[in-house]
Amino acid sequence: MAEKRCVVLLSGGLDSATAAAMAAAEGFSIYALTLHYGQRHKRELESAMLIARDIKAQKHLVLDIGLDKIGGSALTSGAEVPKGDSPATGGIPVTYVPARNTVFLSYALAWAEVLETGDIFIGANINDYSGYPDCRPEYIHAFEHMASLAVKAAVEGRVRFRINAPLIGMTKAEIVKKGLSLGVDYSHTWSCYDPARGESGLVPCGRCDSCHYRAKGFSEAGMPDPLLKKNI
């Protein structure tokens, strides 16, 4: 049987690690793509490398894409990451990076075309971060349609592009449970936007939005977070 390939956008976080494990469980060979854009720490990249190894990726491509030069986000500029017990709901968080998923999916599309596959996996999820417009199903569908008109392989009818976003409607707890059932080692993932330096390396702040949602996910799934156990 021919190899069934897919490109997985792998950030090193909990969501993309789970999406990658789901792609592998569907029988795909994984071509993992990590796009670095000047985040203020590189801890996520290390996680992406661990996860790529865990899922036995055929190839792991890490690109520095210069998106930070455009600015506009607390994650890439010098602005302070918002913290508190009640993360912002309703509005779009200031940690939103302009057009991030569009830029990410565009690179995935380029690589998918080279690999002659139409399947792309992204860990986009609408529930926890309802303020991110580029995590909604209608956005994903519009990207898929655009992709079908954009690239040689699709226009020539050799591939059909599918943006697989298997987590899109899941809660964080459902994601954690799903990942654990597939053997994801969450101690290899990283979520914190603003870690502190501890005795044995970086320690999650426990207060940023991303830490908050992660903790909520493990708590609701009734499981301890193995990353915290490791750091304490």
Next chain:
Amino acid sequence: MAEKRCVVLLSGGLDSATAAAMAAAEGFSIYALTLHYGQRHKRELESAMLIARDIKAQKHLVLDIGLDKIGGSALTSGAEVPKGDSPATGGIPVTYVPARNTVFLSYALAWAEVLETGDIFIGANINDYSGYPDCRPEYIHAFEHMASLAVKAAVEGRVRFRINAPLIGMTKAEIVKKGLSLGVDYSHTWSCYDPARGESGLVPCGRCDSCHYRAKGFSEAGMPDPLLKKNI
């Protein structure tokens, strides 16, 4: 009156220089964006800088975006650029870069959002390179629709995204005439994919597809190419 901003994708070639001049003629303040992706020579970048100065760009952002690491094109890989008197017609040229316009427009979208404008200019043109799927109007419209769902500013109703592709239906001769009427200095532009080193710097090969279409444009417009005059 408030500043009317636009992002212009500026490669340094004849088309994008003309599109930039057309945007300026419409009263836009120009925010020029040049995306470098490991082309085999950097001559185009120098042209982009000259043109940005010519059109009095408010800002010129040059980003290295690592697209060459993905491969798949004679322009970014080690493959030989095809030459001959009869450039390929009908099929998609091997100089096609996977998802290039999608990646380029995604960055333009990110910057446009930061600048709080919805106007993006791209020198896409369907006539000469009919084999590039991402130069067709239906592609441009699909990108525009996706963009309207992707970004905070559009979702919040503060901006409406328009991908302006003013050259899309023009012949190369019409583009040259239009540019000359707007005062574009074409000796500052660069088109050749595979230049040779001459006594006074790089010299266009005169044989690649891009040289061929450029020469045809100037010839049909009944004008000499000022770049060639300079190099001879």
